[in-house]
Amino acid sequence: MTESDGERRPAGELEASVLAALWSAGNPMSAAQVRAAIPQPLARTTVATLLIRLHEKGVVGRSPAARGFLYFPVADSHGLTARRMHQELDQDHDRSTVLARFVEGLGPDDEAELRRLLEGGGQ
Incomplete structure (x- = not known):
């Protein structure tokens, strides 16, 4: 494993990318849509976990969708x-x-x- 493979990105950086994607979209997004919109190559489960944590912090809201939830920012x-x-x-x-x-x-x-x-x- 190379040094860059073992490096972990700070959670704040990833959360900022997720929020930036939600703000720029202008409409609620699924975890898969957020994953496609952020620059980091992350696993689907990582993006889902980030969205859940942001929801628990009250930073994003969510509404039920056909498969899972659609997420949206609660503030700019x-x-x-x-x-x-x-x-x-x-x-x-x-x-x-x-x-x-x-x-x-x-x-x-x-x-x-x-x-x-x-x-x-x-x-």
Whole structure:
């Protein structure tokens, strides 16, 4: 076995490929369709496992189909990033301090954008 044969790809990289395929499709996809749409040559069972894990995390939804399920993203990439930020915030009992530290780390442009959004500027 060569070194590259034994290397494992990070799960995050594979999940990102699956999500990218679902986002670009614009409609629900079966595991086989996702497998055909991603650049990595993965086994059908690997893709199915990734989709199940993403469903368990609440990142993709699914609906019954003739054979198995059709999967779809529950949010766009920006929505998923916001969701991860909320999950991190929810893990600490002192939300105020976490938010204060987050704001302290913002650059001037991000701080101005956050202020604009908080004042009702919307997107």
